[in-house]
Amino acid sequence: KNEVEQSPQNLTAQEGEFITINCSYSVGISALHWLQQHPGGGIVSLFMLSSGKKKHGRLIATINIQEKHSSLHITASHPRDSAVYICAVRYNDMRFGAGTRLTVKP
């Protein structure tokens, strides 16, 4: 069993829709990262969370340490948000979810 589980694996949305991607983990962590990987392959770190909630533009990330769960929300989604979103937890090392492939259609 993967220690970091993401859902859904694939997500297709219409432009403007509200998007939620979920991440559950099974180990105690020091931090959780949300990463964005664009079709060209580059990886960008969106958020680093150890508690609570963070917001950056149309992106919101929350984490519930007790429930070992985090969510990434995208409001007013846009085709340029199409990418793979990866949840990663910082344990002694770093463990990655398999990623959620998001496609936003115009």
Next chain:
Amino acid sequence: DAGVIQSPRHEVTEMGQEVTLRCKPISGHDYLFWYRQTMMRGLELLIYFNNNVPIDDSGMPEDRFSAKMPNASFSTLKIQPSEPRDSAVYFCASSPRTGARNTIYFGEGSWLTVV
């Protein structure tokens, strides 16, 4: 700052050849990470350094892989001899002093194909 710089961006090599991937972290970052990404296994952490010292290399797949960080501004990941199953994208990333409490900055990756 130019960000994390990796080279080469793409490499195609024959099985058995030595491959060296290079990384220049962001100046002032004390942590450096090497990751590998494949379709089958996704992203995996291979090794990371703190202040040029390897901290955890448990992700290095086998003895054919080695990584060094001779100074704060340069690291290499070497595969010798290379095999087709090493074909992957190799990412280098760096992070500021407090490591776990800070975000991680990725390079653009080195796309390796071993034929």
